Amino acid sequence: MAADAPENVGGTPVEPGAKQVLGSDDVRRAITRMAHEVIERNRGLDGVVLIGIQSGGVWLARALGAEIERIDTAVPVGAVDASLYRDDIGLRPVAPGSVSDLDFDVDGATVVLVDDVLFTGRTVRAALDAVADYGRPSSVQLAVLVDRGHRELPIRPDFVGKNLPTSATEEVQATIDGVLIS
């Protein structure tokens, strides 16, 4: 599947050297499947909220939220900025406009943290701290579109769109139009 030459499935230009491993249809299917899994795991969706991690997780949280609403019922969708909680502050610039946006109560909620790519787990660790500053969720689950391995912390996802073996030096880009490795 992934070894083929880049095929421009999603409509975004594939940069030279980049390999497309998921097309836009694959991404859409993965989101639909994850939406079903979230609904099944949290029967009734009572108290479930989706929180995308700024900035890559936000589009995915919105897409997942829209899909869950289509299948079942609407759940609140928010965004959290983990950049002020990182253990490697300064290594990555804070993206302009990627401000936390949580206009619902996190206390007692079942939080589904959403990110596009799960790698070392350090972003998720920082996001857990960030969410904890807004309240005490009754539980936190983790949904990612791509799990690329190389974890440095004891963090595992609850919902995965695609497990993608990578080398530590590769870069993975995930958008609604597909997933690229370069």
Added chain:
Amino acid sequence: MVARSLLTVEDLGAAGALRILDLADHMAEVNRRPNPKVPALRGKTVCSVFFEDSTRTRLSFETAAKRLSADTMTFAVSQSSLNKGESLRDTIETIAAMGVDAFVVRHRSSGAPQLIAGWTQASVINAGDGWHSHPTQGLLDAYTIRTALGRTGGLDGLRMAIVGDVKHSRVARSTVAIMRMLGAHVTVVAPRTLLPPDTGDAFADEVTDRLDDVIADVDVLYLLRMQQERMSEALVPNLREYTARFGLTPARAARLGQQTLVMHPGPMNRGVEIAVDPGELSGSVITQQVTNGIAVRMAVLFDLLGSGSPAAATTDDIREGLTA
């Protein structure tokens, strides 16, 4: 490596200023939370060294440092060994030896923060030096205008009038500089005696001594504090005449546009430069200036101190930062 410092807004440039303003959005969100504190600067120490009176700037910086979880020290000049004849340089080097990551410096002499920055490895933040510069005031003014008007980019075409004692005002210098860097058109309104000798195109877009000619056409009216001590220097005849020609009187307030913002760096001389109750002006953002000051100073501290590279971080994190 010598740490970066913030000495003037001119040093930042437009790109640097926009970087701080964007960062301030993140900090303002932190400040709106029930628990307004993040761990971003844990383990960093910020020392305020104020050689001149200040309440709001010093408290604002200390609050900002604490909300980022930095430790704070205050150097009280009146209780210090400076009174025993210790030189400024020795004082700074002594404090620096205790392990300080940033000095927040206010001094009555222009250029003192520059001198201090040359003596220490720590970052130096200018919190006002003489008549020269007050960069965080300029930044918080720009941020206040940007958020009040909902403009996230630059301030192209915005019309601002800044009124009063421009000559002795580091606030005027920094605020005019940043507003023009971001594309605003700035008119300086002042009596000739309170204009700096270098007022030309390089300083402002327009200079006038007639507030009534411009007041109806500006998006932002910025009033400077009329310092009482200027009276003794005979730079203006008396305060009543100043108010009549340059103060925001009820008659002038009625001519302001509905959307016009009214700003003042504080502390206000009520009845002098502002002869109306600012609470009754629909466009007054004077309180927001104070609130935003904390977010902007958090952004400055984070920008200067948050950019070290901790040994624990791996290159993977950098790579993840690029992709995630």
